[in-house]
Amino acid sequence: MPDPQVLSLAPAPAPTGAGVVVSGPPKKKRRYSILTRRDKIVLLIIVGIPVVLDIVFIWGPTVASILFSFTNWQGYGGITAQNVVGLQNYTFLFTQYTLFWPALSHNLLWLAFFVFIASPIGIFFAVLLDREIRGSRFYQNIFYFPVVLSLAVVGIIWELQYAPDGFIDSALGLTKQTNAIDWLGNPSLNIWAVLVAASWRHVGYIMVLYLAGLKSVDPTLREAAAIDGASDIQTFFRVIFPVMAPINVVIVVVTVIESLRAFDLAYIINQGTNGLELLSILITNNSISEASLVGRGSAIAVILLVISLVPITLYLTRVMRSTGE
Amino acid sequence: MTANTMAGRPNKRRIRKGRVALHAFLITMSIVWLWPLAWAFLTALRPLSDTIKNGSWSWPTTLNLNNFINGFQQANLGYYYLNTLIVVVPAVLITLLIASLVAFALTRVRSRVNLFLLLMFTAGNLLPPQVIIVPVYYIFNWLQLPTAIADNGRLYDQYIGIILIHVVFQMGFCIFVLSNYMRTLPKELNEAALVDGASLFRTFRSIILPLCTPALAALGTLEFTFIYNDFFWALLLMKTGSKRPITSALNNLQGQFFTDQNVLAAVALMVAVPTIIVYIALQRHFIRGLTLGSTKG
Numbered sequence: 137m138p139d140p141q142v143l144s145l146a147p148a149p150a151p152t153g154a155g156v157v158v159s160g161p162p163k164k165k166r167r168y169s170i171l172t173r174r175d176k177i178v179l180l181i182i183v184g185i186p187v188v189l190d191i192v193f194i195w196g197p198t199v200a201s202i203l204f205s206f207t208n209w210q211g212y213g214g215i216t217a218q219n220v221v222g223l224q225n226y227t228f229l230f231t232q233y234t235l236f237w238p239a240l241s242h243n244l245l246w247l248a249f250f251v252f253i254a255s256p257i258g259i260f261f262a263v264l265l266d267r268e269i270r271g272s273r274f275y276q277n278i279f280y281f282p283v284v285l286s287l288a289v290v291g292i293i294w295e296l297q298y299a300p301d302g303f304i305d306s307a308l309g310l311t312k313q314t315n316a317i318d319w320l321g322n323p324s325l326n327i328w329a330v331l332v333a334a335s336w337r338h339v340g341y342i343m344v345l346y347l348a349g350l351k352s353v354d355p356t357l358r359e360a361a362a363i364d365g366a367s368d369i370q371t372f373f374r375v376i377f378p379v380m381a382p383i384n385v386v387i388v389v390v391t392v393i394e395s396l397r398a399f400d401l402a403y404i405i406n407q408g409t410n411g412l413e414l415l416s417i418l419i420t421n422n423s424i425s426e427a428s429l430v431g432r433g434s435a436i437a438v439i440l441l442v443i444s445l446v447p448i449t450l451y452l453t454r455v456m457r458s459t460g461e
Numbered sequence: 462m463t464a465n466t467m468a469g470r471p472n473k474r475r476i477r478k479g480r481v482a483l484h485a486f487l488i489t490m491s492i493v494w495l496w497p498l499a500w501a502f503l504t505a506l507r508p509l510s511d512t513i514k515n516g517s518w519s520w521p522t523t524l525n526l527n528n529f530i531n532g533f534q535q536a537n538l539g540y541y542y543l544n545t546l547i548v549v550v551p552a553v554l555i556t557l558l559i560a561s562l563v564a565f566a567l568t569r570v571r572s573r574v575n576l577f578l579l580l581m582f583t584a585g586n587l588l589p590p591q592v593i594i595v596p597v598y599y600i601f602n603w604l605q606l607p608t609a610i611a612d613n614g615r616l617y618d619q620y621i622g623i624i625l626i627h628v629v630f631q632m633g634f635c636i637f638v639l640s641n642y643m644r645t646l647p648k649e650l651n652e653a654a655l656v657d658g659a660s661l662f663r664t665f666r667s668i669i670l671p672l673c674t675p676a677l678a679a680l681g682t683l684e685f686t687f688i689y690n691d692f693f694w695a696l697l698l699m700k701t702g703s704k705r706p707i708t709s710a711l712n713n714l715q716g717q718f719f720t721d722q723n724v725l726a727a728v729a730l731m732v733a734v735p736t737i738i739v740y741i742a743l744q745r746h747f748i749r750g751l752t753l754g755s756t757k758g
Contacts, residue, residue, distance in 0.1 A: 171569065175661045182566045186559055186632055187578065193629045194585040197596035204595065211599070261490075269483065277744075278491045281498070284736040284747065286690030288711045292729040293501045296722060299517075303500050306518030336497065341751070348752035386754075389587075397589045400692040404712060416591035423595040424697055433595050441592045448587045452580055 204434035211428035258342025323411030349383030560635030586633030683750030
């Protein structure tokens with residue numbers, strides 16, 4: 137995944153790795169009742185162990201995050217009735233915690249930037265390169281290169297571009313002594329600088345996914361459109377885009393999940409402070425790295441969970457529809 | 462006939478013009494895309510003194526590999542590569558083993574159960590890891606392990622913990638991909654094996670698994686890259702800086718080379734080397750892995 141990654145298709149990668157999966161062709165119901173008793177026990181163990189792991193380390197913690205968010209537990213000792221504080225963590229976030237709204241707005245900005253700019257560029261590249269042009273492979277290789285790099289490495293590569301004596305300022309004729317722009321240090325600029333760096337990687341990812349989808353489009357559709365005198369642009373929006381609906385869902389899911397997972401890049405640049413606050417970073421800062429306010433970090437985690445349930449549900453419904461009977 | 466060719470000519474010319482514009486656009490974008498990497502490489506090849514004296518935007522007076530050599534030694538990179546190796550190899554192998562076994566078992570289970578489990582695994586893989594990190598952190602600190610497995614008796618700050626969380630988080634995706642893949646294999650194979658009296662395990666090992674080689678190669682390449690590139694899990698679940706895998710270690714190394722961006726550039730590029738090798742040598746598998754999830758087979 138888990139890219140997306142997932143899974144970002146796998147998913148960034150996901151990347152990280154999220155992985156998004158579309159199921160295979162519909163299958164017929166068939167049962168193998170010829171299984172022996174021993175076979176059945178073996179199957180149960182094979183499936184049982186991963187299910188237990190999934191519950192202990194993924195679904196259990198998800199539920200625990202929700203429960204923690206109603207307490208003021210600080211990470212040691214037992215949790216008693218006195219620790220239960222109701223919605224206090226949430227009201228604190230909404231009304232007093234100065235980092236919460238900036239972080240949420242940065243996450244939403246990240247999401248919007250990916251949805252409206254980075255992913256469409258990736259789709260655009262895919263559509264251009266899907267045609268029979270010389271060197272298509274060569275261009276594809278260049279655009280998708282950043283996809284193999286970790287976001288930590290991407291962060292350092294772009295720091296060299298954005299540094300006050302780095303490439304961008306130098307190319308603009310700005311020097312350290314006079315009027316250099318501190319792209320990563322200026323709290324109103326740095327989120328945009330980071331979004332450009334993040335897109336450098338995201339565009340290639342989307343391009344690869346979309347190209348794979350375009351390859352599976354029935355070529356006769358294109359021919360029919362051409363015979364009807366449709367222009368390239370008309371063909372894409374009226375014919376190709378609609379038949380690509382399954383891939384479009386994957387692209388949306390990958391894009392949203394990747395934006396919600398954003399962490400590494402902001403963290404490597406300045407630990408997610410001074411204009412680069414993100415929900416993901418506030419969770420770890422509050423509950424693990426800087427303080428042990430488990431309740432507050434968990435409340436932020438729940439908000440992140442609620443937002444991510446939107447793409448996850450969208451994706452699962454699709455999977456059910458294509459896999460289900 | 463003549464009218465036809467006459468009408469066709471300007472059209473052809475227009476197409477050619479369009480092609481030129483298209484290539485011009487693509488070449489420009491390619492340069493833009495390669496530039497940050499080329500710049501990092503150039504920075505890494507220049508000594509810091511040269512950059513300071515002439516500014517970073519200047520014709521380099523000296524180019525050498527000193528930053529790479531010094532960076533490798535000062536950062537102790539060989540050691541961090543080893544840390545990564547300890548995590549990545551078992552994590553990828555165990556993930557693939559579990560995923561292929563589960564995928565195989567699921568093809569033998571009633572479809573409703575099958576669907577439910579697939580949804581559970583897939584959804585788990587889609588969650589942002591930050592949603593579960595706080596409880597995972599405490600579970601890793603609470604669970605008691607025999608000291609033979611973990612020298613501090615915990616999953617926290619241990620290679621085994623990092624391997625475990627990768628396996629758990631990545632297996633969902635692999636199970637989904639492999640179970641879809643296995644479903645495209647002809648059903649007669651299973652039946653033939655049954656008729657021949659092959660045991661369940663034998664059917665898996667000698668018939669199904671070999672047929673899944675392409676999917677396993679693609680997933681293996683992809684998972685290697687994902688886990689190698691992981692920054693988040695090891696940053697939070699591996700406390701001892703010197704035990705961190707190389708990608709997470711970059712966080713501290715960045716501080717170490719704060720005053721020498723040129724060496725830092727060299728270190729970052731060296732950290733990227735294994736993934737660049739994947740890009741060059743295993744590109745086909747990597748792309749197939751990325752797209753396996755989003756398209757059929």
